[in-house]
Amino acid sequence: MKKGERRKQELLKIAYRMFIEKGYENTSIDEIIAEAGIAKGTYYYYFESKEATLEAVIDMMIEEEVGKAKEVLAASLPVSMKLVSVICSFRPAQDEQVIAKVLDANENIVMHEKANRRLVEEAVPLLTEIVREGISQGIFDCTNTEERVKMLLILSQHMFDDGVFTERDVEVYVDMVEKTLGAKSGTMSFIAELITGGQND
Amino acid sequence: MKKGERRKQELLKIAYRMFIEKGYENTSIDEIIAEAGIAKGTYYYYFESKEATLEAVIDMMIEEEVGKAKEVLAASLPVSMKLVSVICSFRPAQDEQVIAKVLDANENIVMHEKANRRLVEEAVPLLTEIVREGISQGIFDCTNTEERVKMLLILSQHMFDDGVFTERDVEVYVDMVEKTLGAKSGTMSFIAELITGGQND
DNA sequence: TATTTTTTCGACTTTTGGTCGATTTTTTTA
DNA sequence: TAAAAAAATCGACCAAAAGTCGAAAAAATA
Numbered sequence: 001m002k003k004g005e006r007r008k009q010e011l012l013k014i015a016y017r018m019f020i021e022k023g024y025e026n027t028s029i030d031e032i033i034a035e036a037g038i039a040k041g042t043y044y045y046y047f048e049s050k051e052a053t054l055e056a057v058i059d060m061m062i063e064e065e066v067g068k069a070k071e072v073l074a075a076s077l078p079v080s081m082k083l084v085s086v087i088c089s090f091r092p093a094q095d096e097q098v099i100a101k102v103l104d105a106n107e108n109i110v111m112h113e114k115a116n117r118r119l120v121e122e123a124v125p126l127l128t129e130i131v132r133e134g135i136s137q138g139i140f141d142c143t144n145t146e147e148r149v150k151m152l153l154i155l156s157q158h159m160f161d162d163g164v165f166t167e168r169d170v171e172v173y174v175d176m177v178e179k180t181l182g183a184k185s186g187t188m189s190f191i192a193e194l195i196t197g198g199q200n201d
Numbered sequence: 202m203k204k205g206e207r208r209k210q211e212l213l214k215i216a217y218r219m220f221i222e223k224g225y226e227n228t229s230i231d232e233i234i235a236e237a238g239i240a241k242g243t244y245y246y247y248f249e250s251k252e253a254t255l256e257a258v259i260d261m262m263i264e265e266e267v268g269k270a271k272e273v274l275a276a277s278l279p280v281s282m283k284l285v286s287v288i289c290s291f292r293p294a295q296d297e298q299v300i301a302k303v304l305d306a307n308e309n310i311v312m313h314e315k316a317n318r319r320l321v322e323e324a325v326p327l328l329t330e331i332v333r334e335g336i337s338q339g340i341f342d343c344t345n346t347e348e349r350v351k352m353l354l355i356l357s358q359h360m361f362d363d364g365v366f367t368e369r370d371v372e373v374y375v376d377m378v379e380k381t382l383g384a385k386s387g388t389m390s391f392i393a394e395l396i397t398g399g400q401n402d
Numbered sequence: 403t404a405t406t407t408t409t410t411c412g413a414c415t416t417t418t419g420g421t422c423g424a425t426t427t428t429t430t431t432a
Numbered sequence: 433t434a435a436a437a438a439a440a441t442c443g444a445c446c447a448a449a450a451g452t453c454g455a456a457a458a459a460a461t462a
Contacts, residue, residue, distance in 0.1 A: 039411040113310045147373040172348040179380040240442040
């Protein structure tokens, strides 16, 4: 029972890396098993299908990101910092981004989109909680919090996705965050530095 | 030269219908050619690859939607109406929506996403023009118009995509449109009726 | 040790996107 | 109008890749 789980994790890691490096569609099961040094039957002993593998890989990614987000949530930080930290923690890691650029942007749509949808699902409750905290502190002022958070999250996903975003994009984004959540103008502008600071073009 | 073009259009229509009915990935070339009653070689005489067909299908869709949008743009309507009409015209048609629900939402990610990206590309300039007109009339008030329009368009895409959107979603969306474009509160609330009016759950 | 369960193997099948040379149909040209 | 050229069609064939399955090896259990 132990060995099986380890093997599954091992396969998951290989698949994860290859999916990101070469794209989901461009990675064949044959390549994965070659890399892992196992037979096809073994692979299918652990995964029902290729798509099930993708699903599992995404679960792994989401779990990690949500984990990080929860840490931030638990820390004693000002609400606005929490919010931004969490959102930024959802940004694709450095290496993923770099590698992603080698690929055609169209090359990995399915994985990207599936991951995004799952992330929105998982992250909205967390972010909503933060924003509610902010409301009770008078930092934010809005109704329909959950819906607002969802929309903002969708927006940030798209900004990061495209990889490149201009200063103007960020400016507009910050403005929308402030206005959507009913924050005072300028209070969220520190987002800009955090975002553009971490950008690598 | 004439006949060829007609055949291509015919194939395009078949592909379009089948892609929407059964999803892009679930539609095989063999099925398309069976439906069209032609041989494989003939198909590949007109299309370089399956993906090229998807691209062409999407072009067809976009062309139609942009066409409708341009009509609206040319008409003599109040700016706010123009804006909303155009955005609503991008909503998937009734039948597409109904059929889409039969499918797993994950079933047609690639086509959906590619279409969305192309639409944003094509539609942003048109909408930006409308908003600029609105600014000069004092209805809107904002800078970085293009970026704002893009963000709002992305949002509406996502709302329509999911198929279901609650009243709250729409409420938040309207609020974001107003605030993002610097319109007076309430001036855009008629969007709500138009959107929810056309919804079919 | 005997038996059952878990894990592994790899040849085989099926599906599917794509190729290619031959053939027919249509258009151009001499 | 006949010959030549170009456009369109055909379908057998190919290669890649996902997925199957029964048998065998390894590990756990009685």
